[in-house]
Amino acid sequence: MLWIEIIGYAASIFTAISLMMSKILKLRLINMIGSFTFVIYSLIINAYPVLAVNLFIFFINIYYLLKIIKSKDYFTVLHIQDKDSAFLQKFVNYYHEDIKKIFPAFHLQNLENTRILLILRNMIPVGIFASKPTAEGSLEIIIDYIIPDYRDFKNSIFLHTEEIKKYKQEGFETLVARTKNGIHRKYLLKMGYVQDPDNDILFRRKI
Secondary structure, three states, X not given: OHHHHHHHHHHHHHHHHHOOOOOHHHHHHHHHHHHHHHHHHHHHHOXXXXXXXXXXXXXXXXXXXXXXXXXXXXXXXXXXXXXXXXXXXXXHHHOHHHHHHHOOOOOHHHHOOOEEEEEEEOXXXXXXXXXXXXXXXXEEEEEEEEOXXXXXXXHHXXXXXXXXXXXXXXXXXXXXXXXOOHHHHHHHHXXXXXXXXXXXXEEEEEO
């Protein structure tokens, strides 16, 4: 019957898509859906060997998904003293093409006289955040970049709720960001930034 074949094709498609995922959480989730769909398909056509294998895969995926969800990451920052830091230069050069997609005008020279934070997740360098004071007493964000494999908002939540809060003790009340990039705009809005009503590339967030 056609609907049975559709279930079989759907299971195959989910499984194939899961293998295209670079992030392990998405891979496990989609693969779990695929294996569960194969379980249903196998029951309908009485293919018990296929059922047994995919039921096993389904529970393996659940096990690792729970492990991922329950795991706690260790976040910290490394304060970079100046833009000429050898490590910072290597980091920026390595991710140069990806950085340009979000911050097309960015260059290491933009980090002159800025506060530079290297974001570490489980001691892995995953991003850079740089800001500088404005004449109005705010902090203007020069770059807020996270490498592709770690863009799950956990880094930014840590940065905004833990590290940047310290700037308030110095009298800073507001973060200012400017962007024309659609993906970055969505990120800013999700992180609680508010778009300026008179300037659609300007965003602000209370510290």
